[in-house]
Amino acid sequence: MADILDTTDLLTRIKEGVSKGVRIVNIRSKEAYETLKIKGEIQSLNKQRRKAIEDLGSSVYRLFKHKNSISEESIKTKCIEIAKIEERIWESEEQLRLVHENAQKELGKLKAIAKPRVVGTCECGAEIYEGSQSCSKCFRKVEQYK
Known part of the structure; x- marks a missing residue:
């Protein structure tokens, strides 16, 4: 009878271990997917930012070269565009931080479950x-x- 209880206890522990392992893999894979997605967005935004800065520099040079004056309004518009892109980059980086933080919280809950x-x-x-x-x-x- 004791052998049956030991076997049942062992099988229960194995089942709990496998279940916990699957949950950990699920949390980590979700974190990895979200991380890749957000990093891709950040990379795309950084490319947009670089292009906008290059366009700003080219515009300033063209205006100076051909008119000997610079239109403050066009420069201001391009600078606002760059600032908006930088804000989106910051928001994406914050979102990435939250993804990692939430994954750590979920993993912490799993550790608390496993007594x-x-x-x-x-x-x-x-x-x-x-x-x-x-x-x-x-x-x-x-x-x-x-």
């Missing part, structure tokens, strides 16, 4: 957990309680 199995009780009354080498309360060696 170690109690294998005995110490003379002081504290529970002894599987894999412990000593009592967490009085620090006696665990071998005494096996």
